[in-house]
Amino acid sequence: MIPDQKVLFDTFLHVLDIVGTFVFAMSGATVGVRHKLDLFGVLVLSFVAATFGGITRDVIIGAIPPAAINDWRYLTVSIAAGLLTFYRFPLTARLANPAQVFDAAGLALVAVAGAGKALAYHLGPTAAILLGMVTGIGGGIVRDVLVREVPVVFRTELYAVTAFAGAFTFVAGTYVGVPSNIAAGAGAILCFGLRLAAIKYRLKLPVSPGET
Amino acid sequence: MIPDQKVLFDTFLHVLDIVGTFVFAMSGATVGVRHKLDLFGVLVLSFVAATFGGITRDVIIGAIPPAAINDWRYLTVSIAAGLLTFYRFPLTARLANPAQVFDAAGLALVAVAGAGKALAYHLGPTAAILLGMVTGIGGGIVRDVLVREVPVVFRTELYAVTAFAGAFTFVAGTYVGVPSNIAAGAGAILCFGLRLAAIKYRLKLPVSPGET
Amino acid sequence: MIPDQKVLFDTFLHVLDIVGTFVFAMSGATVGVRHKLDLFGVLVLSFVAATFGGITRDVIIGAIPPAAINDWRYLTVSIAAGLLTFYRFPLTARLANPAQVFDAAGLALVAVAGAGKALAYHLGPTAAILLGMVTGIGGGIVRDVLVREVPVVFRTELYAVTAFAGAFTFVAGTYVGVPSNIAAGAGAILCFGLRLAAIKYRLKLPVSPGET
Numbered sequence: 001m002i003p004d005q006k007v008l009f010d011t012f013l014h015v016l017d018i019v020g021t022f023v024f025a026m027s028g029a030t031v032g033v034r035h036k037l038d039l040f041g042v043l044v045l046s047f048v049a050a051t052f053g054g055i056t057r058d059v060i061i062g063a064i065p066p067a068a069i070n071d072w073r074y075l076t077v078s079i080a081a082g083l084l085t086f087y088r089f090p091l092t093a094r095l096a097n098p099a100q101v102f103d104a105a106g107l108a109l110v111a112v113a114g115a116g117k118a119l120a121y122h123l124g125p126t127a128a129i130l131l132g133m134v135t136g137i138g139g140g141i142v143r144d145v146l147v148r149e150v151p152v153v154f155r156t157e158l159y160a161v162t163a164f165a166g167a168f169t170f171v172a173g174t175y176v177g178v179p180s181n182i183a184a185g186a187g188a189i190l191c192f193g194l195r196l197a198a199i200k201y202r203l204k205l206p207v208s209p210g211e212t
Numbered sequence: 213m214i215p216d217q218k219v220l221f222d223t224f225l226h227v228l229d230i231v232g233t234f235v236f237a238m239s240g241a242t243v244g245v246r247h248k249l250d251l252f253g254v255l256v257l258s259f260v261a262a263t264f265g266g267i268t269r270d271v272i273i274g275a276i277p278p279a280a281i282n283d284w285r286y287l288t289v290s291i292a293a294g295l296l297t298f299y300r301f302p303l304t305a306r307l308a309n310p311a312q313v314f315d316a317a318g319l320a321l322v323a324v325a326g327a328g329k330a331l332a333y334h335l336g337p338t339a340a341i342l343l344g345m346v347t348g349i350g351g352g353i354v355r356d357v358l359v360r361e362v363p364v365v366f367r368t369e370l371y372a373v374t375a376f377a378g379a380f381t382f383v384a385g386t387y388v389g390v391p392s393n394i395a396a397g398a399g400a401i402l403c404f405g406l407r408l409a410a411i412k413y414r415l416k417l418p419v420s421p422g423e424t
Numbered sequence: 425m426i427p428d429q430k431v432l433f434d435t436f437l438h439v440l441d442i443v444g445t446f447v448f449a450m451s452g453a454t455v456g457v458r459h460k461l462d463l464f465g466v467l468v469l470s471f472v473a474a475t476f477g478g479i480t481r482d483v484i485i486g487a488i489p490p491a492a493i494n495d496w497r498y499l500t501v502s503i504a505a506g507l508l509t510f511y512r513f514p515l516t517a518r519l520a521n522p523a524q525v526f527d528a529a530g531l532a533l534v535a536v537a538g539a540g541k542a543l544a545y546h547l548g549p550t551a552a553i554l555l556g557m558v559t560g561i562g563g564g565i566v567r568d569v570l571v572r573e574v575p576v577v578f579r580t581e582l583y584a585v586t587a588f589a590g591a592f593t594f595v596a597g598t599y600v601g602v603p604s605n606i607a608a609g610a611g612a613i614l615c616f617g618l619r620l621a622a623i624k625y626r627l628k629l630p631v632s633p634g635e636t
Contacts, residue, residue, distance in 0.1 A: 070335055126499055146362070360573075
């Protein structure tokens with residue numbers, strides 16, 4: 001890229017990171033309000049939903065202290081999303097459908113970026129794909145456990161699988177020599193597109209018939 | 213302080229640390245007995261309630277191995293509290309009211325000390341305040357999740373907020389140049405006083421009206 | 425040992441490690457199928473049940489990145505166990521009784537090996553025993569929390585206690601000068617035998633009478 005494009009692209013990624021954090025935090029706050037948590041509980045769920053995946057990844061790869069703890073912007077954005085959801089719940093409920101699109105974009109970004117950070121810390125390809133997924137879905141899992149729900153990512157339309165597809169495409173592309181920004185773009189677009197298709201066509205994974 | 217006072221003060225903090233661990237562990241054991249866990253389950257909840265917050269903080273700031281794992285006194289005190297609660301439950305139930313005072317003192321201590329440890333490991337002020345809160349409330353959250361309760365700190369009278377107030381006062385005081393032992397004392401006293409007032413006057417945070 | 429025996433012994437341990445991972449993963453997948461999780465949820469529970477204890481231990485002792493994340497064999501074995509359980513559930517349900525024997529062997533192995541790894545990272549004896557237990561039971565605890573069950577290790581026949589006995593025997597033996605492979609063997613055999621006896625004779629820990 002020529003310099004001006006690079007600046008534009010970095011700004012774009014940065015905006016998407018903030019928007020993704022905001023949308024993930026809104027998902028946490030929404031769950032908290034629905035479960036009648038008090039204001040503090042709602043803010044905790046906002047922050048946890050937005051950052052737990054990234055914190056787990058950073059602890060596992062040794063990126064200490066984790067960025068989500070040490071950079072005040074993640075906390076600030078999470079709290080803003082939590083307060084908005086808490087005091088303007090009907091508004092945010094109406095935003096739920098557009099929010100799914102931002103959520104898909106956020107998921108695509110963090111899955112690929114999470115895998116990329118793991119590679120940068122010299123983890124192997126399997127670990128990088130795993131940690132890309134963890135970054136994408138870890139916050140949602142803990143959000144649900146804290147309010148006594150079986151995590152929705154285990155039961156919903158394709159979600160974690162799209163994060164897997166994005167991280168896998170990026171990591172595999174890098175390993176066969178595709179330039180990393182192209183591999184990253186391909187992974188993110190695949191994740192984003194798959195997730196939107198899953199929402200639209202209600203694509204689900206099978207459930208085992210069990211003992212019958 | 214003159215030397216004798218310093219020794220006295222350190223001894224006081226050390227005693228408070230042990231008492232705080234004991235009281236937090238009792239809260240875990242009480243929850244375990246109420247949920248009919250076996251002796252081992254009760255001891256796990258004792259240890260988890262007393263130490264999980266500190267272990268999480270230490271992992272996040274890179275203080276490896278965490279003090280609560282590597283210093284046998286925390287385990288010993290937790291087990292003692294667990295055994296007492298298990299075999300003398302009616303007695304400990306009667307101690308619940310005085311225990312709230314010790315719990316408030318323990319919370320004040322660990323919130324300020326947790327923030328202080330994060331600062332000592334060169335984390336920024338936002339992270340230090342966050343980690344002071346995590347040290348104070350992390351054990352209680354996991355204690356409740358393990359027995360399938362929505363964490364009581366999300367629903368009770370002011371609790372986490374008092375830990376926040378204490379950690380914030382200490383960190384902000386330090387940043388504007390107040391000597392750190394004075395800032396720590398002010399933070400701890402504020403947290404302790406707020407918590408006692410919250411119990412006495414049943415101060416609660418608001419709950420969102422949700423979709424109505 | 426003479427060299428040939430050493431190779432044989434290492435191969436034996438390695439096979440047991442793989443078998444233990446497989447059996448722990450099957451326990452996770454079984455819980456997932458019973459709770460009607462989708463295929464992805466079942467595979468997550470397989471991997472979590474098999475590896476969470478070891479990952480927690482490695483994060484706490486500073487063995488970064490954790491072996492279970494960075495060695496693709498653990499993921500592969502976990503997924504194989506998960507797929508088998510998902511698509512052949514009646515078969516695996518019939519294997520449940522023989523699986524208890526492998527589970528006991530896996531528990532014995534990881535409890536002793538977990539304690540040994542903690543000692544190798546210079547943790548003290550109390551921490552090593554604790555972390556041996558965490559390695560053995562951590563996966564099962566998180567497996568149950570993710571599907572909203574109170575962890576079965578808090579309520580079942582002796583389980584965690586047998587892991588404790590194995591880790592304690594090994595660590596104490598090492599400290600009084602017993603050669604470490606003999607201490608490890610004694611610990612593992614004790615854990616294995618106690619666990620089988622607990623299953624056969626339904627040995628349980630007491631439950632507190634509570635407030636009555």
